[in-house]
Amino acid sequence: xxxxxxxxxxSLKEASQMLIQNEENTHILNGGTDLxxxxxxxxxxxxxVVDIKGIKELYEIKYDEVxxxxxxxxxxxxxxxxxxxxREKFKIVSDSAHMVGSSQIRNRATMIGNIxxxxxxxxxxxxxxxxxxxxxxxxxxxxxxxxxxxxxxxVRKTCLKPGEIVTAIRIPEYKEKVFAPYQKLSRxxxxxxxxxCASVIKVDGEIRIALGSVAxxxxxxxxxxxxxxxxxxxxxxxxxxxxxxxTEVSPIDDVRGSKEYRLEMVDILVRRGLRELKxxx
Numbered sequence: 001x002x003x004x005x006x007x008x009x010x011s012l013k014e015a016s017q018m019l020i021q022n023e024e025n026t027h028i029l030n031g032g033t034d035l036x037x038x039x040x041x042x043x044x045x046x047x048x049v050v051d052i053k054g055i056k057e058l059y060e061i062k063y064d065e066v067x068x069x070x071x072x073x074x075x076x077x078x079x080x081x082x083x084x085x086x087r088e089k090f091k092i093v094s095d096s097a098h099m100v101g102s103s104q105i106r107n108r109a110t111m112i113g114n115i116x117x118x119x120x121x122x123x124x125x126x127x128x129x130x131x132x133x134x135x136x137x138x139x140x141x142x143x144x145x146x147x148x149x150x151x152x153x154x155v156r157k158t159c160l161k162p163g164e165i166v167t168a169i170r171i172p173e174y175k176e177k178v179f180a181p182y183q184k185l186s187r188x189x190x191x192x193x194x195x196x197c198a199s200v201i202k203v204d205g206e207i208r209i210a211l212g213s214v215a216x217x218x219x220x221x222x223x224x225x226x227x228x229x230x231x232x233x234x235x236x237x238x239x240x241x242x243x244x245x246x247t248e249v250s251p252i253d254d255v256r257g258s259k260e261y262r263l264e265m266v267d268i269l270v271r272r273g274l275r276e277l278k279x280x281x
Contacts, residue, residue: 001039008051012138012165015052020140020163022048028165029053030074031108033101034117058167063089068173070136073166077106077114077124090171092127092179092199099123099184102191112166118152121213125152126199127182129210129218133171139164152217174203180276183269187256195257196265200273207277209270214249214262221245224270233278242271 009015019026026048029035038044058074063085080086080097087094100109100123114122133148140163151159180200186192197212207228209221224245231237251262
């Protein structure tokens with residue numbers, strides 16, 4: 001392993017300044033479940049690592065009936081999984097957090113890290129896409145907010161600018177919330193990466209569908225959502241919706257599954273999620 005400089009700032013301002021001063025080959029350390037592996041395997045060789053775990057305000061989970069749910073950058077997956085407010089108000093979020101790795105991994109891994117990693121198969125991404133979450137960012141020019149849909153640009157690429165740090169994710173409040181269970185297909189039942197994953201929800205009378213591991217980024221099935229508007233969830237409508245959803249993705253062949261398998265599973269997961277929303281078992 002190549003030697004690197006390590007800093008642990010106590011404030012966002014200090015962390016941002018360190019990122020600016022050491023812009024070349026600098027990485028943020030939060031949970032570290034991905035970063036440390038990549039360093040050990042020499043996939044990346046950082047010159048500087050900036051540890052943000054010393055910034056106290058990044059550990060908050062806040063719920064407001066107007067603004068919704070705000071999840072700080074250092075909140076772990078197990079924090080989300082066990083939080084009573086999250087389970088009550090946005091159960092699909094706690095469910096997706098529970099599907100990340102093992103319990104030991106979830107004690108370290110964070111939702112913000114999962115999103116900043118910008119992987120198309122991130123377990124927590126599809127529910128955030130379906131819920132139109134907003135990413136809160138701090139940087140040299142102050143604070144800004146970015147839609148989750150504009151935050152992840154491609155595989156391992158986000159819209160973050162030099163010196164910027166994600167401080168939280170905010171999920172809007174909705175009057176009506178009905179969530180089908182978070183769905184994840186993988187080679188093993190537990191502690192494995194998604195082959196295909198999906199979140200199917202209904203908020204304020206609108207069905208939303210988000211899919212993962214089937215394109216360079218997580219995706220919303222917009223054509224399928226448009227097709228479902230104003231329709232009762234009959235067996236015929238559900239069947240057609242699954243078929244439409246499979247046309248909205250562009251999966252690849254890899255070690256976890258073939259393109260054809262993923263297309264078929266998108267169809268199945270969407271139909272299964274819609275049946276859950278309908279109340280069919």
